[in-house]
Amino acid sequence: xxxxxxxxxxxxxxxxxxxxxxxxxxxxxxxxxxxxxxxxxxxxxxxxxxxxxxxxxxxxxxxxxxxxxxxxxxxxxxxxxxxxxxxxxxxxxxxxxxxxxxxxxxxxxxxxxxxxxxxxxxxxxxxxxxxxxxxxxxxxxxxxxxxxxxxxxxxxxxxxxxxxxxxxxxxxxxxxxxxxxxxxxxxxxxxxxxxxxxxxxxxxxxxxxxxxxxxxxxxxxxxxxxxxxxxxxxxxxxxxxxxxxxxxxxxxxxxxxxxxxxxxxxxxxxxxxxxxxxxxxxxxxxxxxxxxxxxxxxxxxxxxxxxxxxxxxxxxxxxxxxxxxxxxxxxxxxxxxxxxxxxxxxxxxxxxxxxxxxxxxxxxxxxxxxxxxxxxxxxxxxxxxxxxxxxxxxxxxxxxxxxxxxxxxxxxxxxxxxxxxxxxxxxxxxxxxxxxxxxxxxxxxxxxxxxxxxxxxxxxxxxxxxxxxxxxxxxxxxxxxxxxxxxxxxxxxxxxxxxxxxxxxxxxxxxxxxxxxxxxxxxxxxxxxxxxxxxxxxxxxxxxxxxxxxxxxxxxxxxxxxxx
Amino acid sequence: xxxxxxxxxxxxxxxxxxxxxxxxxxxxxxxxxxxxxxxxxxxxxxxxxxxxxxxxxxxxxxxxxxxxxxxxxxxxxxxxxxxxxxxxxxxxxxxxxxxxxxxxxxxxxxxxxxxxxxxxxxxxxxxxxxxxxxxxxxxxxxxxxxxxxxxxxxxxxxxxxxx
Numbered sequence: 001x002x003x004x005x006x007x008x009x010x011x012x013x014x015x016x017x018x019x020x021x022x023x024x025x026x027x028x029x030x031x032x033x034x035x036x037x038x039x040x041x042x043x044x045x046x047x048x049x050x051x052x053x054x055x056x057x058x059x060x061x062x063x064x065x066x067x068x069x070x071x072x073x074x075x076x077x078x079x080x081x082x083x084x085x086x087x088x089x090x091x092x093x094x095x096x097x098x099x100x101x102x103x104x105x106x107x108x109x110x111x112x113x114x115x116x117x118x119x120x121x122x123x124x125x126x127x128x129x130x131x132x133x134x135x136x137x138x139x140x141x142x143x144x145x146x147x148x149x150x151x152x153x154x155x156x157x158x159x160x161x162x163x164x165x166x167x168x169x170x171x172x173x174x175x176x177x178x179x180x181x182x183x184x185x186x187x188x189x190x191x192x193x194x195x196x197x198x199x200x201x202x203x204x205x206x207x208x209x210x211x212x213x214x215x216x217x218x219x220x221x222x223x224x225x226x227x228x229x230x231x232x233x234x235x236x237x238x239x240x241x242x243x244x245x246x247x248x249x250x251x252x253x254x255x256x257x258x259x260x261x262x263x264x265x266x267x268x269x270x271x272x273x274x275x276x277x278x279x280x281x282x283x284x285x286x287x288x289x290x291x292x293x294x295x296x297x298x299x300x301x302x303x304x305x306x307x308x309x310x311x312x313x314x315x316x317x318x319x320x321x322x323x324x325x326x327x328x329x330x331x332x333x334x335x336x337x338x339x340x341x342x343x344x345x346x347x348x349x350x351x352x353x354x355x356x357x358x359x360x361x362x363x364x365x366x367x368x369x370x371x372x373x374x375x376x377x378x379x380x381x382x383x384x385x386x387x388x389x390x391x392x393x394x395x396x397x398x399x400x401x402x403x404x405x406x407x408x409x410x411x412x413x414x415x416x417x418x419x420x421x422x423x424x425x426x427x428x429x430x431x432x433x434x435x436x437x438x439x440x441x442x443x444x445x446x447x448x449x450x451x452x453x454x455x456x457x458x459x460x461x462x463x464x465x466x467x468x469x470x471x472x473x474x475x476x477x478x479x480x481x482x483x484x485x486x487x488x489x490x491x492x493x494x495x496x497x498x499x500x501x502x503x504x505x506x507x508x509x510x511x512x513x514x515x516x517x518x519x520x521x522x523x524x525x526x527x528x529x530x531x532x533x534x535x536x537x538x539x540x541x542x543x544x545x546x547x548x549x550x551x552x553x554x555x556x557x558x559x560x561x562x563x564x
Numbered sequence: 565x566x567x568x569x570x571x572x573x574x575x576x577x578x579x580x581x582x583x584x585x586x587x588x589x590x591x592x593x594x595x596x597x598x599x600x601x602x603x604x605x606x607x608x609x610x611x612x613x614x615x616x617x618x619x620x621x622x623x624x625x626x627x628x629x630x631x632x633x634x635x636x637x638x639x640x641x642x643x644x645x646x647x648x649x650x651x652x653x654x655x656x657x658x659x660x661x662x663x664x665x666x667x668x669x670x671x672x673x674x675x676x677x678x679x680x681x682x683x684x685x686x687x688x689x690x691x692x693x694x695x696x697x698x699x700x701x702x703x704x705x706x707x708x709x710x711x712x713x714x715x716x717x718x719x720x721x722x723x724x725x726x727x
Contacts, residue, residue: 157617157620162617163616163617163619163620164617164619165619166617166619166620166622166623167623167627168622168623168626169626169627170626170627177619178619179607179617179618179619179621179622179623180604180622187619
């Protein structure tokens with residue numbers, strides 16, 4: 001790694017291992033603008049906003065420039081400013097500037113256009129009008145707002161390994177699209193939504209379903225019941241100036257009640273059901289000798305990935321429903337009587353960090369008589385918009401706890417939202433040693449962390465079990481390849497599609513790796529302060545499982561993704 | 565000169581390159597040499613066998629003008645638009661053929677599936693300007709009238725062959 005000093009705008013700045021000049025400039029306290037630079041993706045150099053000038057007057061992009069000792073650069077010379085303003089003007093000229101009605105809350109193009117004071121666009125938009133693609137469950141694509149930065153193309157290929165959208169044609173006809181300009185619904189898209197998460201403009205946005213939520217809330221014949229996923233509570237505050245990772249579940253509940261929601265529950269409650277049923281399934285498989293590896297089933301984009309790209313592994317997926325769907329199934333059953341008694345129909349909203357959950361809720365497996373168990377999935381960002389729409393100042397709200405009985409969850413349930421959390425919860429359940437020391441040992445066995453693929457071994461009843469934890473579909477793809485070729489073997493593999501796990505979901509506020517880590521740490525803090533750390537210690541869950549009986553619990557909580 | 569694409573043969577071409585990703589362009593060239601175009605099924609098969617995304621294959625196929633994703637006519641007419649042909653009025657020849665074949669916008673192949681009209685930057689036959697080729701046979705010193713006559717001759721030949 002290179003080390004040394006460089007002169008940035010006359011100021012001496014040390015660098016040590018930064019991979020490009022851009023990072024050194026940002027470290028020096030200058031926020032150099034970019035559209036196409038994303039630290040977790042490959043360097044692309046397309047937007048040309050990050051250009052700098054060296055002491056010989058040569059202009060080049062700082063994102064693709066390696067820091068060298070003694071380098072002298074300027075970031076804000078007259079030529080550079082003119083250059084950036086021209087880029088912005090040209091981008092705006094070929095961009096649908098219907099900002100007033102745009103779905104993008106934080107448009108980077110608009111922010112930079114304002115920052116650089118672009119008030120007059122001298123060029124006409126001569127491009128043809130392209131059709132909007134709202135065929136997908138998770139995202140809506142509006143090619144008229146695309147600025148060709150390629151962030152979505154790279155995240156889809158490099159982070160998720162699916163490469164659904166890519167460049168097509170070239171020059172002035174260059175466009176980002178799925179192959180043959182197909183609709184997203186006709187592709188093998190897994191609905192992870194990361195393209196929308198990185199898109200700097202409104203070209204790819206998360207499907208917005210706020211209208212449906214308001215209609216249900218304002219309908220007196222409906223009882224609106226909400227469940228909130230673990231990862232939401234450590235990210236929702238970010239939009240209101242609360243640090244990432246701080247648990248604001250209690251304030252979020254108050255906000256939802258102020259909006260007119262009738263009952264608010266916690267997805268963590270259902271996650272305890274998942275841990276117990278999935279743990280038992282794992283122990284059962286150990287007894288019966290497989291099939292291994294057993295894959296976790298909480299992540300709908302992962303399930304979709306196997307369906308679309310590698311169906312031979314569908315039989316390896318745990319037959320347990322995801323916590324969201326377990327919650328919904330239990331709620332539907334328990335509230336059927338209540339609905340009949342007071343004549344109000346329960347409308348179930350799930351607040352999720354995830355766009356793929358919108359797709360999961362629409363799956364046939366989770367419908368009864370054509371009616372989905374979850375009526376509506378809202379993302380963290382949608383709920384933020386609703387809070388803002390009602391003028392609610394979240395930080396100033398009083399605290400409220402989730403309603404009972406479905407509001408109680410263990411610490412193991414809270415960490416479902418972070419990579420490694422589901423595996424850890426299952427290990428806690430399966431290990432016969434229930435001591436505090438065992439918990440500490442599990443914490444440090446290698447399941448936690450940020451690496452794309454992590455491994456751990458654990459001794460259960462004399463057999464050494466191999467576990468793997470994966471985040472980012474591209475890593476899952478790699479692991480599957482190794483398993484295909486017989487180079488790797490695991491008993492249990494946890495897969496979360498998004499970087500960092502659900503805390504990095506595309507439904508969350510825009511975030512970089514560090515922010516996602518803070519949110520994950522927030523979930524671990526919730527676990528630390530939880531009254532009980534193990535799913536099987538949840539008194540309500542244990543009691544309900546007993547009441548259900550084994551057969552009925554199986555009916556209610558399991559699903560089979562294998563198509564005959 | 566088959567009009568329908570035999571996917572088994574396509575698979576054999578891909579296998580001939582050992583399913584190597586870096587051979588993508590060469591594979592597409594070979595398939596196009598055989599069938600004159602690349603169908604959706606062909607590109608899907610390439611993507612599957614090379615283990616790259618279909619969007620990536622489509623991206624490469626649309627980047628190069630030389631790859632055609634549409635079935636081409638039996639006769640591929642290339643009107644030279646090089647400097648020498650251009651100054652000797654090749655454009656009116658192209659326009660006349662374009663109108664005569666009933667082509668519009670992006671459509672390059674006539675409705676009867678017989679003719680595909682393209683331009684080419686230079687045939688290297690400047691002394692014969694304005695020149696054009698029909699399936700790689702060069703026709704020299706053309707005019708809009710002689711080009712249309714040529715079309716009629718080819719059409720009659722086809723009608724004769726079918727009748």
